[in-house]
Amino acid sequence: MNVANQINSEGFTIIDNVYSEVEIKKLISLIEDVTENKTENSTFRKSQDLFAIRQFHKEIPETLPYLFNKNLKDIIASTFGKGYFITKSIYFDKPEKSNWFVAYHQDLTISVDKKTEIENFENWTTKQNQFAVQPPIEILENNFTIRIHIDKTTKDNGALKVINDSHSKGIFRVENLEIKNETICEVEKGGIMIMKPLLFHASNKTTNNERRRVIHIEFSNQQLPEGLEWSEKIIVENLAFT
Known part of the structure; x- marks a missing residue:
């Protein structure tokens, strides 16, 4: 089954060896250069269980040429076609002894530049000075997410769990979720996971x-x-080494 067909049928796929060891080391270096001296603000969130950077590609734009290497650009073009752009990016660092976990959910909101009354745009929120809203389902169904793994991720350090094909059922309450065909998405260092936002996903505490x-x-x-x-829009085709 090819990548596009697997995403359509299962809601996700895993691809290893997208990044070389050199590229991963460069990404880590760029992130650490910024985060070591950064105090917590609206986009940097730090606790004993999680360090997160929202609007990551804006906070550390130097990472973009390394994130969007030839491998990733080819995967996006061959799987989804051209004309796609970044709408949101977040860096998650789950420490070695983290008790942080996330229950099953769908990703139902998008980040936008302002709040305005538009039909079928609902459940407005503001987080870290960022407007978010639940758009019509047609928008969510057409979007996708790529998770780039800087560390090897297993069931023991918080790999995502997903319910296969749950993205095809529409939007529904987690209480009505029937947990069957669950997959733990273990990904090698330098690999990626691609998923649809309506796919139910969760992660456990770190135990290893x-x-x-x-x-x-x-x-x-x-x-x-x-x-x-879109408040964080950057066109993928414009991202290249200079």
């Missing part, structure tokens, strides 16, 4: 004292209505 760092990037190719804009 191994760190788990992931860069989570969401993509779309759709224009929002009535002057609403």
Whole structure:
């Protein structure tokens, strides 16, 4: 089964060896250069269980040419086509002794530049000075997420668990979720996981004292209505080494 067919049927796929050891080391170096001296602010969140950077590609734009290497660009183009852009990016660093876990959920919101009354755009929130809203399901169904793994991720250090094919059922409450065909998405260092936002996913606490760092990037190719804009939009085809 090819990548596109697996994503359509199961809601996700895993691809190893997207990044070389040299590329991973460069990404780690760029992140550490910024984070070592950065105090907590609206986009940097730090606790004993989690360190997260929201709007990651804006906070550390130097990482973009390394994230969007030829391998990743080819995967996006061959799987989804051209015209896609970043809509959101988050860096997650789950420390070795983290008790942080996430229950099963769907990713139902998008980041936008302002709050305005638009039909079928619901459940507005503001987090870290960022507007978020639940758009019509058609937008969510067409988007995808890529999770770039800087560390080897296993069931013992918080690998995502997913319910296969749950993305095809629409939006529904987690209480109605029937947990069957569950997959633990273990990914090698330098590999990626691609998933649909409506796929139910969760992660457990860390039990093996191994760190788990992931860069989570969401993509779309759709224009929002009535002057609403994606707040973190960067066009993929424009990302290249200079």
